Amino acid sequence: MLAPIIPIDPLDRAISQIVWRLPLQLTAEMDAIFHLSPVQRIQRLMEIITTAAKRDPKIVEVLRQPDVLTGLKQIADDRRAEQDLVAQQQSPSRAP
Amino acid sequence: MFELNVTHRKAAQAEPKPSPREVAERLMVGIVLHDNRNTLAEGWAFLPHREPFRVRGLYDLPNDVLWISSGDFQDFRKLGGAQMHHVRRTGYLGLKLSEIATDFGIRIDGHHALEGGKALVVYVQHAVRMAVEVYKLDDPTRNLQDDTLVATISKALPPTPPSKDMLLRKLSSAYQSWSSKYTPFMDNCVRVRLRFNRMPYAEWLLSNPVPDSGWSHALSDVGFDHEAVMAGTFPPTLIESVVELDGVPAELAGLIAYGFGASRQRSKRAWMTDVEYRWVSRFARVHVKSYLVSSTCLPLPSGCQLPSGLTQDRLIKALPATGIVSYIHCQALMAAKYSRVTNDQEYDVHATWLRAHDRAICFEAALRMQQAGFQVSGYGNGSVMVHVDREKLVELEQAAIANDFTMPRWNALLQEFGYVSPDHSH
Numbered sequence: 001m002l003a004p005i006i007p008i009d010p011l012d013r014a015i016s017q018i019v020w021r022l023p024l025q026l027t028a029e030m031d032a033i034f035h036l037s038p039v040q041r042i043q044r045l046m047e048i049i050t051t052a053a054k055r056d057p058k059i060v061e062v063l064r065q066p067d068v069l070t071g072l073k074q075i076a077d078d079r080r081a082e083q084d085l086v087a088q089q090q091s092p093s094r095a096p
Numbered sequence: 097m098f099e100l101n102v103t104h105r106k107a108a109q110a111e112p113k114p115s116p117r118e119v120a121e122r123l124m125v126g127i128v129l130h131d132n133r134n135t136l137a138e139g140w141a142f143l144p145h146r147e148p149f150r151v152r153g154l155y156d157l158p159n160d161v162l163w164i165s166s167g168d169f170q171d172f173r174k175l176g177g178a179q180m181h182h183v184r185r186t187g188y189l190g191l192k193l194s195e196i197a198t199d200f201g202i203r204i205d206g207h208h209a210l211e212g213g214k215a216l217v218v219y220v221q222h223a224v225r226m227a228v229e230v231y232k233l234d235d236p237t238r239n240l241q242d243d244t245l246v247a248t249i250s251k252a253l254p255p256t257p258p259s260k261d262m263l264l265r266k267l268s269s270a271y272q273s274w275s276s277k278y279t280p281f282m283d284n285c286v287r288v289r290l291r292f293n294r295m296p297y298a299e300w301l302l303s304n305p306v307p308d309s310g311w312s313h314a315l316s317d318v319g320f321d322h323e324a325v326m327a328g329t330f331p332p333t334l335i336e337s338v339v340e341l342d343g344v345p346a347e348l349a350g351l352i353a354y355g356f357g358a359s360r361q362r363s364k365r366a367w368m369t370d371v372e373y374r375w376v377s378r379f380a381r382v383h384v385k386s387y388l389v390s391s392t393c394l395p396l397p398s399g400c401q402l403p404s405g406l407t408q409d410r411l412i413k414a415l416p417a418t419g420i421v422s423y424i425h426c427q428a429l430m431a432a433k434y435s436r437v438t439n440d441q442e443y444d445v446h447a448t449w450l451r452a453h454d455r456a457i458c459f460e461a462a463l464r465m466q467q468a469g470f471q472v473s474g475y476g477n478g479s480v481m482v483h484v485d486r487e488k489l490v491e492l493e494q495a496a497i498a499n500d501f502t503m504p505r506w507n508a509l510l511q512e513f514g515y516v517s518p519d520h521s522h
Binding site for chain 1: 117200201202215218219222226292293296297300409410411412413414415416417418457460461464497499500502503505506507508
């Protein structure tokens with residue numbers, strides 16, 4: 001096995017492989033996540049991947065690679081936690 | 097009257113300035129696919145999410161949209177397209193419309209134009225809008241006047257310090273953007289451009305250090321430390337060299353393509369950077385005649401790095417439009433700049449070194465593809481062009497994925513040649 005030509009994080013590589021396997025219509029929808037919030041981005045990405053995976057077994061293969069699905073879930077959890085934290089900080093303090 | 101003007105001006109100043117996102121969202125970008133791109137006449141005009149409409153020529157196009165025509169540079173100039181304020185030529189995004197379409201697996205040739213154009217225009221508009229937003233081009237009517245978006249972004253980047261006169265010709269002689277290898281015509285063959293995902297490629301390219309300043313010239317090879325150059329511990333060096341390829345297997349010598357570009361080489365390749373020296377001297381004998389050494393090697397200035405809007409989120413990095421914008425960014429850094437003094441194109445130190453890194457990595461990829469049994473016809477700009485027998489397309493897909501090429505969209509290409517069912521593509 002040859003070393004990668006360009007150093008890429010394995011999760012980024014997997015996401016990129018999935019994006020370039022999406023049907024055209026879904027690839028165009030992917031571009032639209034640019035204007036979403038970080039939490040919405042990962043939610044929309046997961047929806048798009050789920051839709052595409054039902055029709056393309058190669059996407060399922062990529063998802064089954066070690067740490068891909070768990071990595072995506074981790075991103076979703078981290079972003080949700082971050083959003084909750086920001087919401088907590090912005091909401092008026094309710095002193096007991 | 098004077099008071100009235102002042103009142104108007106105050107009112108204009110009081111108006112809130114639209115945010116970059118609002119500016120981008122208001123910008124409409126369309127494409128025109130001419131039936132015959134050499135005439136720039138009849139064709140289909142496309143706007144995202146609208147029905148395409150026929151146009152008799154460029155003059156039929158509404159002027160509230162920025163149009164990108166499939167007309168090429170020469171025809172565009174010859175037939176007056178370049179004089180139209182709201183129309184740009186096919187290479188506006190640093191890539192021809194047909195190249196972007198091929199990467200996405202969209203066919204826009206012949207009768208495919210009507211369906212293909214509808215899909216392509218969505219990506220093109222996304223990319224232009226994204227560039228407007230991340231580079232904060234707050235006034236598109238003023239900012240998007242250039243012939244290409246590469247030129248526009250080039251202006252948004254900090255200017256490179258001017259190179260000394262003694263360096264100019266040497267840098268030009270060391271610069272090679274595309275490397276061509278003669279490939280005979282093969283029956284039943286398909287030409288496929290394999291491309292790295294543009295965003296990680298751009299990040300990698302821009303992470304490479306470049307020489308700073310303080311050049312000193314050694315008029316012979318005395319003091320040139322081959323081992324240190326090979327180990328990357330020697331300071332950045334511009335080397336006057338003679339490359340001897342006799343004894344190198346013909347296929348490999350052809351692939352090294354020293355001075356063989358896509359078109360006529362403008363200046364003789366007599367100089368090379370240390371980056372190129374490192375890989376060329378692994379295969380060929382390189383005689384050093386003289387060399388220039390820079391005192392320091394620094395990372396590219398932060399202003400030359402990709403804008404944070406593209407890099408801050410790994411999901412944004414994966415978007416196709418991000419890839420196109422990052423490609424344009426790299427092209428803006430690597431492009432030649434016109435000099436009024438010499439009335440010629442000049443290459444600065446950053447452009448020459450980034451090109452050298454690009455050629456080095458693309459050669460490595462091309463070599464792997466050649467060793468895997470594929471016929472390589474050229475490489476550069478983060479891509480490798482391969483001629484392949486139609487029967488070997490599936491093999492090529494596997495080799496391409498193993499080497500981290502993400503483009504073209506394989507589903508579409510394999511479907512075109514009957515390898516997968518349409519269900520998996522559209």
